[in-house]
Amino acid sequence: MTRFMKVEDVAEELAITERQVYALLHSGALPAIQVGGRGVWRIERGKLEQYIADQYEAQRRRIAESDGQAEPPAVGDTDV
Numbered sequence: 001m002t003r004f005m006k007v008e009d010v011a012e013e014l015a016i017t018e019r020q021v022y023a024l025l026h027s028g029a030l031p032a033i034q035v036g037g038r039g040v041w042r043i044e045r046g047k048l049e050q051y052i053a054d055q056y057e058a059q060r061r062r063i064a065e066s067d068g069q070a071e072p073p074a075v076g077d078t079d080v
Contacts, residue, residue, distance in 0.1 A: 004042040013048065024051075 011018045024030035025041055030051050032043040
């Protein structure tokens with residue numbers, strides 16, 4: 001497995017459009033590097049995994065806040 005992913009690979013992984021991936025890159029929500037010229041972006045696989053984990057955590061908090069209840073257990077907690 002390679003360390004870096006292309007924009008099209010990230011789009012496929014997240015089931016979104018390449019344009020949406022570029023929006024994440026330009027907003028800084030998904031860290032990436034630009035290599036060479038002509039807007040060639042590469043996303044480190046670990047950064048993508050962290051982005052996904054962060055989105056799960058943000059969603060978990062939104063649900064807890066909207067329900068007005070105590071926060072649900074974090075993903076991976078086994079003391080349920």
